[in-house]
Amino acid sequence: MNTIETLVLGERERYIARTPRSRAAFEAAGRTIVGGVSRGTMAYPPYPFYASHGVGARLHDLDGNEYLDLINNYTSLIHGHGHKATADAAEAALKTGQALGTPSVEEAELANELRCRIPTLEVIRFTTTGSEALQYAIRVARAFTGRKRVLKFEGGFHGSEAGLVQDIWNTTALAPGSARPAQPSSAGLDDVSTITAVYNDPAAVANAFSQWGDEIAVVVFEPFLGNNGLVTATHDFVDSIFEQAHSHGALVLLDEIQGLRASYGASQQIFGVKPDLVTVGKIISGGFALAGFGGRKELMSALTNADAPMPQSGTFTASQVALQAGLAAIRAYDEAEYDRLKSLRDGFAQASVEEFARVGRTVQINGFGSMFHVSINHEPVNSLARHLQSDHALWSAVRLGLLNRGVNLMLRGTGCLSTPMTEADVDFYREALRDVLAAI
Ligand SMILES: Cc1ncc(COP(=O)(O)O)c(C=O)c1O
Known part of the structure; x- marks a missing residue:
């Protein structure tokens, strides 16, 4: 087994152990809802976690786990949850x-x-x-x-x-x-x-x-x-x-x-x-x-x-x-908040680049306003062709590892910020990423 397969298996087991209630909810949903979800992006292997509620920059799931939410309902929440x-x-x-x-x-x-x-x-x-x-x-x-x-x-x-x-x-x-x-x-x-x-x-x-x-x-x-x-x-x-x-x-x-x-x-x-x-x-x-x-x-x-x-x-x-x-x-989303989120985004980007570099991997970051994307790729990702060449298998393993450490990022590699976030959240993300990558 290569390193990525080991990472996937380990993180998968850990995810399943942490989320039994989500697993049961997903299995129950699958009996009446096609594929278990009403929105394609929400299904990912082995199954999505089921959120019970959100507070500010954090989501909580049915099993009592907490996540820094870098998805924000696929970019629609600018102030996080319960603003x-x-x-x-x-x-x-x-x-x-x-x-x-x-x-x-x-x-x-x-x-x-x-x-x-x-x-x-x-x-x-x-x-x-x-x-x-x-x-x-x-x-x-x-x-x-x-x-x-x-x-x-x-x-x-x-x-x-x-x-x-x-x-x-x-x-x-x-x-x-x-x-x-x-x-x-x-x-x-x-x-x-x-x-x-x-x-x-x-x-x-x-x-x-x-x-x-x-x-x-x-x-x-x-x-x-x-x-x-x-x-x-x-x-x-x-x-x-x-x-x-x-x-x-x-x-x-x-x-x-x-x-x-x-x-x-x-x-x-x-x-x-x-x-x-x-x-x-x-x-x-x-x-x-x-x-x-x-x-x-x-x-x-x-x-x-x-x-x-x-x-x-x-x-x-x-x-x-x-x-x-x-x-x-x-x-409530004024120009000052736009600027603050942009510089916070740079923090997430820098943390991603540095933590992958520690384990000898090169990543490219595309960033726009309050959003960033991590691509495991040696070349700048400036075209669809380049994007398709990124290491999506490794990213999806890393992403599962991040979920296990309380960070919710899109399966496609995009993170999206909300106004309750601070520098402390960048540090939290960095620690989580470092811990996941330690396995490779
Ligand atoms: C750029 C863009 N256009 C259109 C849409 C469709 O919007 P909706 O999901 O509200 O139908 C989306 C949704 O993600 C989008 O990102």
Whole structure:
């Protein structure tokens, strides 16, 4: 048996010994819920731990174990668990009725709050999920341009809309400079008109437009591959998207659903760009279901156009709880906190690099705002191809070891911070990582 297999076996045994109640809960769930979970990312071997509650930066499981939570509901919790102002606002909303079925003033208040941070969100519409927001934003782009195709990038995750959930998982990297019709990387998807191009590759963007330039309605991208190594967009790549799209009469949709973690004004502030359409979600809602799409007024008027309005509906859209909790949460996340989390993130990054170096392994860190990604790789991870070459088997063993020592990090290698975290949490992570790596 090699070192990694020994590590996996040892950590697996330890995990099973620590989490008998989670194991029983997972087995029971599997009898009625397919695969035991309602969200694919939550299932990992041997089985996920079941949280009983969260407090600040910590999660507690059914067996009484405590975890530093570096997942934060897959980036949506910026203040960790049970943030007082957010919880108070949600409770107040609940006391006035669960759903009133009429518009509320908080809707415009949150819209305003977001527009102050992201000026390109001239007008917005709220949705329940980010996937819906993307779906509507694309319809707006199609209505405005009269074109059908969407250009996206390999490895880019934009939710579950059929045209976008392509070329993300179980995918191989495209050849440099290339673009081709999207291919479903999971079962049950129809052929779509989406085009997929290589991420971070201006030549691939130019290639896509040279082939389908008069058919592309919109280019959809995120400032980093959130699901794939946080591969961070280069300025050249972003500029090429805007140049090519606008010179060919297409629109640009910047998916800021995670990008709002990058900077106070979202990722577009960092890149100094003005997308035509923007989607937001995750941290805007205090942990409840809420997202939004918006942008230039003339584009968004597709929704209210007198001749052929684009209907938008949703029973649970813009719920009072989400709006009021969202307002409280976002107002408590000011520029100083953005900066503090960014420097704390550097601490996690440095600890990762140093602890792996102690055992002779090289890791690369991609970091963006309050998020970091650890890749066991000798080369900078600046493309999907590089990300796919990282040592995922070793990482998944290390990750299980971290769980056993009270650190909850994503299986894909991404960590995401929350405002209750301090330097002491960086030290805690460093100790845990050192202890896991001692075995190799
Ligand atoms: C960049 C990005 N876009 C869209 C989505 C979809 O959002 P939701 O899960 O709310 O449907 C996600 C979710 O992780 C995301 O990260």
